Amino acid sequence: MKKLALAFGMSVAAGALAVSPALAQFKTQGVSDTEIVVGTHMDLSGPIKSWGIPASNGAKLAVEQINAAGGINGRKIRYILEDDAYDPKKAVLATQKLIELDKVFSIVSPMGSATTLAPLPIVQAAGITNLFSITAAEFTYAMDPNKPEDRLKFNIFSPYYDQARVGIKYLVENKKPKKACIIYQDDEMGKNFTDAYKDQLTAMKIPLQTMVSFKRGATDFSSQVARLKADGCDFVSLGSVVRESVAILTAAKKSDYNPIWVAFSPTYVPDLHDLGKDVADNVYGVGQLEIFYEDTATGKIKDFVEAYKKMFGVAPNLQVTSGYNGMMTFAHYAKQCGKDLTTDCLINKMETGEPFQDIFGQAPVKFTKTNHLGAEELLVAQVQNGRWKAIATKQTYK
């Protein structure tokens, strides 16, 4: 037994010595004369598949369109999609498979916070880029000056925190409410909203008012609404996801309580007025792009809706745009590298600050050497006649 332990100890020591810390070196793989291999993992069979399936379909449509138009400087994109079932363990394995077996040039639009964060060190150690993760978590774009490998990550999705600050700022300035309150889901998402609420009101030198919380999955909001009403709140931020938002609005309607409501991206979706009907009227929403409708779409959005319907048989929803825009943004910057597409070149081109304008009319995506979050400006919309309508664009809190 002792011998075994000794042998084992020696092998551990040998293993430890054999591995020196990997220095970050950007690597280019998966680019041939005829194709560029791009990989991703999304949840296609787990708890957030209602996001993963449309987003991956959006990316597939983008690849189809890019390839039909001749690819990126003559190279076709080969898109490899893996299912991580929202399990970080599977996400790690899927990422290693993409990097080692498929030799992908870049990981574009992986989905979820934990499922992106767990494999991120592997992507960075491999020296390839991790682009536009479909999560607004800070680590997907935050840069540590001491870590050159942090240059490999970029994102284009605005965090909840920014959305809440923009929405509160806009409405406090324009509507001059007496008491600004917030109702929020008691979890990480809610924490982002309450942080933003506190910071924004403090920045505007307005006293904090009632903050009421509810548990994830709650269905009855009468006590929270009664409290908001009793405290005289005339402006309420909705730190909730769409189903709970509808329930809150319905409860308020029942007790004849009509403050100014503002919602953020979890509620800024067509489902709000589809589910809520007239209770959703006049609610404000903050998001990155103007919500489009199949029957009123025009121009490029109309072409997009038709192409998507032709390919998948259903009309596209808002989730589709996240995968579509991710791939299109990648293609836009990859194109600028011309024939010698390398990871270094891609990063340099992205960091020039040259903007990318998508077809959905959101504020242009822009990166710099110090800022890898492409989304700065947001828009404010309002439900009018049962549909979202943009009322102010290019809003920031800074």
Added chain:
Amino acid sequence: MAFKIRTGYEGDLSLFKTPQAIASYGALLLLLCAAPFFLGSYFLSQIVFVLIYTIVGIGLVLLSGYAGQTSIGHAAFLAIGAYTAANAAKFGVPIYIYLPAAGLLTGLVGWLVGLPALRLHGIYLAIATFAFALIVEEILARWETVTHGNEGMMVKPASLFSKPLGEWGLYYLCIGVTIFVIVVAVNVIRSPTGRAFLALRDSETAARSMGVDSARYKTFAFALSAGMTGLAGVLYAHKLSFISPEMFTLALSIEFVMIIIIGGIASLRGAALGAVFMIMVDPMLVLMKDKLPALIGAVSGSPMAQDKASVLLATPGVKSLIFGLIIIFFIIYEPMGLDGRWMKIKTWFKLFPFYRPATFRRQKMYLKSERGR
């Protein structure tokens, strides 16, 4: 059943039943130690996850297979180990201290969870462990100063003497911990404690009338199983480098129970085979999804069939369907799990051409505790 006939006490006392066992396990260990030299990190990662699941599986085999206590809350023990490691690493505690400490701490928690086990049986105990898992999940989400709540926390890479272990180091560490856990388990099983576990499982009344202290052994079973899972939790945290409460849910606990159901409920080898199954089938199905359509196209000679196959295999959920079908197949046709199948195949070769299916049919049993031996 086929039994090994022993002719002396040495045979009964030795860690390995036969010289062949020493040779085959030694070869396996050599192969595992040499694996980094010829396998890429994708496959190494799979082996690391297999080893982590094996450790948890062995903990559960001791608890469920031998001591007869159910648990659907083992994800919580994994979480406690993982968060202990993450916090200890944050404060610069060396790994040779926090690895055993995490095991001990989780063992202590397991001992506390074992206390209700003295009064609860079967499904009620399962519900109690489930409730425990929910409580732990909630604590992880609320105790923000320590766990960073739902945001989750990064885990510093494992390092030894301020040198990072790296991928290989973690791999060898996993092998070492697995061997340690196996040796502990084997020794517990063949000691009086293990026999007390079996006695308690088969008839508590009988065991108590023979002087087995049921409270002591039941709580010990829980503590031991939890401690092993806690060790696995440390490795899990370092392997994933990021942990958050949503990773340690009921689904993970159920996965752990599936390890031992697929592997064979009262067999250490079964735990390892079950872990291999749980981890490696999914990547195999992924590879199949990539390679099979081309093969079908080549064999059938029609690109149409190739397209159809690739569309079908890429449909989300097909992988889960195949996975589920394999599990149902096992439960119906091989209740003894992968380990039972392995034994039957081995016996078939050993007895060729005299193997009869009846060899494994249960005949008259005097003691229920003959099961699972």
